[in-house]
Amino acid sequence: MLDFHTLAEFSRANCVSICAFLVPANLIATSLTIILTFLQRQIWQTVGIASIFAFVMVLHVYTWFAIGVVMAPTYILLCLAISCLLSNLVAVMVRKYQMNSLRLSNNA
Template sequence: MQFMPAIDLATLLHFSHQNCIAICAFLVPATFFTTGHTAWAFLFDGSLYRIRLSAACASVFALLLFLHVSSWFVIGVVTPVTFILSGLGGTCLFVNALAVAMTPDLELVPRLKTQFLAKT
């Protein structure tokens, strides 16, 4: 009996390469906006649940973007766009991880809120 993997990697890579513009057109804004929402929730909302939910969604988008760009590295496509997109994914992962790691320090958030509102 021959073992068949649940997902054929070659088919997945082919799909990623054939639909690159559509995948990037969705993942880049989704990654950017959900990471922005995580930062907004961290700075102004303070709800632990909202910060973690937003960071989880943003991290999924960033990981998918990073995997998509990695599929281009696998076949040897090394262009500035691949480096920019992988940098975007890595930066968003860092911001989300930082927001989740700092959520226990929520006494910092009211001070930031007060300082921001006092300046406006």
């Protein structure tokens, strides 16, 4: 069974290494999603991976909020994760718009 208290303690104990991985992973995966969107390529895998990284970062930040740590780094990391999630959502909407306009131009 999954023990959330132990998982939260692990997250807080290894904060530097978790953030050292998640910050570049979020930035690279979201940048790749944006690039692939502009190149009109398939983005579904990169959106999924980038969203998982961002969601894990949100959960990591919430473990700090749960014990009452309210500092600038927690808000900065939360804003980064939310902006990555929103960027991926916008990329999905742009890609759907591209696909619909492509279908309409082929039907005409």
